Amino acid sequence: xxxxxxxxxxxxxxxxxxxxxxxxxxxxxxxxxxxxxxxxxxxxxxxxxxxxxxxxxxxxxxxxxxxxxxxxxxxxxxxxxxxxxxxxxxxxxxxxxxxxxxxxxxxxxxxxxxxxxxxxxxxxxxxxxxxxxxxxxxxxxxxxxxxxxxxxxxxxxxxxxxxxxxxxxxxxxxxxxxxxxxxxxxxxxxxxxxxxxxxxxxxxxxxxxxxxxxxxxxxxxxxxxxxxxxxxxxxxxxxxxxxxxxxxxx
Amino acid sequence: xxxxxxxxxxxxxxxxxxxxxxxxxxxxxxxxxxxxxxxxxxxxxxxxxxxxxxxxxxxxxxxxxxxxxxxxxxxxxxxxxxxxxxxxxxxxxxxxxxxxxxxxxxxxxxxxxxxxxxxxxxxxxxxxxxxxxxxxxxxxxxxxxxxxxxxxxxxxxxxxxxxxxxxxxxxxxxxxxxxxxxxxxxxxxxxxxx
Numbered sequence: 220x221x222x223x224x225x226x227x228x229x230x231x232x233x234x235x236x237x238x239x240x241x242x243x244x245x246x247x248x249x250x251x252x253x254x255x256x257x258x259x260x261x262x263x264x265x266x267x268x269x270x271x272x273x274x275x276x277x278x279x280x281x282x283x284x285x286x287x288x289x290x291x292x293x294x295x296x297x298x299x300x301x302x303x304x305x306x307x308x309x310x311x312x313x314x315x316x317x318x319x320x321x322x323x324x325x326x327x328x329x330x331x332x333x334x335x336x337x338x339x340x341x342x343x344x345x346x347x348x349x350x351x352x353x354x355x356x357x358x359x360x361x362x363x364x365x366x367x368x369x370x371x372x373x374x375x376x377x378x379x380x381x382x383x384x385x386x387x388x389x390x391x392x393x394x395x396x397x398x399x400x401x402x403x404x405x406x407x408x409x410x411x412x413x414x415x416x417x418x419x420x421x422x423x424x425x426x427x428x429x430x431x432x433x434x435x436x437x438x439x440x441x442x443x444x445x446x447x448x449x450x451x452x453x454x455x456x457x458x459x460x461x462x463x464x465x466x467x468x469x
Numbered sequence: 470x471x472x473x474x475x476x477x478x479x480x481x482x483x484x485x486x487x488x489x490x491x492x493x494x495x496x497x498x499x500x501x502x503x504x505x506x507x508x509x510x511x512x513x514x515x516x517x518x519x520x521x522x523x524x525x526x527x528x529x530x531x532x533x534x535x536x537x538x539x540x541x542x543x544x545x546x547x548x549x550x551x552x553x554x555x556x557x558x559x560x561x562x563x564x565x566x567x568x569x570x571x572x573x574x575x576x577x578x579x580x581x582x583x584x585x586x587x588x589x590x591x592x593x594x595x596x597x598x599x600x601x602x603x604x605x606x607x608x609x610x611x612x613x614x615x616x617x618x619x620x621x622x623x624x625x626x627x628x629x630x631x632x633x634x635x636x637x638x639x640x641x642x643x644x645x646x647x648x649x650x651x652x653x654x655x656x657x658x659x660x661x662x663x
Contacts, residue, residue, distance in 0.1 A: 227642065227645065228638065228642070231615075231616075235615075235616070235619055236537075237621070265593065265597075266597065266645065266648060266649070267616050268591070268593075268594050268597075269593070269594050269596070269597025269598065269600075269601070269648075270597070270601065270612045270613070270616045270617060270648075271594075271616060271617055272590050272591075272594035272595070272597065272598050273597065273598045273601040273609075274613050274616075274617040275528060275532075275587070275590075276590075276598055277613075278527075278528060278531060279524060279528065281491075281494065282494075282498065282524045282527055282528075283524065285494065285495050285498045285499070286498070286502070286520050286524070289498070289499050289502075290502060290506075290516075290520070344602065346599070346602055346603055384654070385654065388603075419643075419646075419647070419650070420603075420647055420650055420651065420654075423605070424605070453629070453630070453631045453632065453636055453640065454636065454639050454640040454643050455607075456605040456606070456607050456608070457607075458607065459607075
């Protein structure tokens with residue numbers, strides 16, 4: 220296992236040009252003599268190309284956003300009426316904000332669990348369909364879930380769970396749907412199943428949403444217990460968020 | 470370094486700090502796009518063509534920077550102009566349209582043809598692109614910093630506030646494991662990739 224890890228790191232350094240000439244020569248000698256090393260190199264190269272393609276796509280999206288922000292003349296400009304409406308709304312919002320700030324300043328109340336929940340909850344971006352494997356039910360479920368139509372999504376989650384291999388992902392989605400419908404007990408059943416299965420792909424996410432479910436139930440200690448592991452382990456998916464929420468809860 | 474200068478932009482684009490990198494990218498875009506737009510519009514193109522060509526040119530330019538292959542013997546504007554000219558001439562050729570660009574305001578430099586390979590995405594890469602959306606935001610960031618921005622582990626640890634280099638190595642290794650597990654979990658996908 221350790222050998223695999225070391226080979227992985229060495230292959231990365233070779234492919235990214237981080238090795239000096241001698242190390243590079245040694246590696247190329249090993250490529251001829253170590254069984255399977257060439258296969259591992261090819262696989263890693265493919266993964267790196269994929270990661271690069273993904274980031275180029277992100278870069279392209281970023282460029283499109285910059286263009287839209289500075290040069291897109293086709294986007295709707297506010298009309299005079301809409302501008303007036305905007306000013307009124309902004310003024311009203313400022314007044315409300317001032318009132319809230321004054322209220323908080325006078326009472327200096329600690330943030331309550333409901334506030335912390337809404338500040339921290341964001342539905343997991345659940346992508347169920349993969350190109351060339353289009354399943355009508357999955358497409359429909361993905362659409363309902365992304366629109367926040369959780370009540371309609373739950374029966375579909377349950378149906379798909381009976382014959383899908385990708386159970387943890389579906390359980391996560393089902394749990395989140397229940398959570399948003401205030402059915403925290405049902406949500407926790409799904410999250411805990413993922414946590415107990417130790418599926419490392421979704422365990423961090425399940426723990427995070429389980430912590431939020433406990434928060435919604437006003438079970439602060441249970442929430443803290445779940446957040447601690449990720450807050451202490453920087454390699455987990457929700458490390459930063461867990462740290463912040465934990466601080467807010469203490 | 471003067472804000473907006475070529476040196477400042479190049480420094481910013483290579484910075485591990487997201488804010489500096491984003492600011493430099495925005496400055497690069499807003500400083501040079503109007504010039505390229507004029508070139509394309511004066512040569513049978515629309516503003517949509519101009520945006521497409523310019524965005525492709527930045528991707529080609531950025532690829533050179535991130536892989537350490539950029540030898541800039543001219544200004545960024547000349548470099549971008551040269552890429553855009555090449556791309557636009559190819560498009561005109563595909564459309565069987567007018568082939569000469571006239572009234573050049575700057576003299577274009579030679580851009581090696583292989584520089585443009587970066588604009589072609591292989592099918593297998595598209596499949597990994599989809600899986601990347603499932604590995605979580607932190608893994609996406611770590612893999613971006615290591616494989617795309619090509620930072621060293623020490624720099625990644627500093628950027629992400631990890632305790633040390635080993636922490637960054639562990640995190641990267643865990644994220645690659647995650648990506649591989651997602652490929653393994655989908656046999657049809659796996660067949661297409663390997």
